[in-house]
Amino acid sequence: MKKPLMYRIKWEKIGILLTIALAAGGIGYGYYRDMQASELVEYRVEVEQGDTLWGILGRLATDKDDMSKLTWQAMQDNHIEHPGELQPGTELIVHVKKAREL
Known part of the structure; x- marks a missing residue:
């Protein structure tokens, strides 16, 4: 018998990917903000x-x-x-x- 979908999803991997995406977005925004001509x-x-x-x-x-x-x-x-x-x-x-x- 197959486990339900909720138990088959690798939540740790999804959490790690989301963390990496948020960190990259934050770094990108900081770089963008600093590069704005003032x-x-x-x-x-x-x-x-x-x-x-x-x-x-x-x-x-x-x-x-x-x-x-x-x-x-x-x-x-x-x-x-x-x-x-x-x-x-x-x-x-x-x-x-x-x-x-x-």
């Missing part, structure tokens, strides 16, 4: 006595910005090798994503 706003900031790169960027960034990526990009854009040695009077160019209005 408008950048350029700020020119003059370094003052006691300023740090992190502090300057913290004033310009929104809560959606990744500070480590923003710091790396600012260092690349301004050819900064030692961020702890910013000189007062130096002009920094910082590009941040334009905040979208709700």
Whole structure:
């Protein structure tokens, strides 16, 4: 006598396939979202006595910005090798994503 269909289905395999499909969809969506062109706003900031790169960027960034990526990009854009040695009077160019209005 054959078992009923409910007992013959390999539920573990179906669960694994669904998990893989959901993970692939999530990764694909994340990649798609990150690849969307976002408008950048350029700020020119003059370094003052006691300023740090992190502090300057913290004033310009929104809560959606990744500070480590923003710091790396600012260092690349301004050819900064030692961020702890910013000189007062130096002009920094910082590009941040334009905040979208709700």
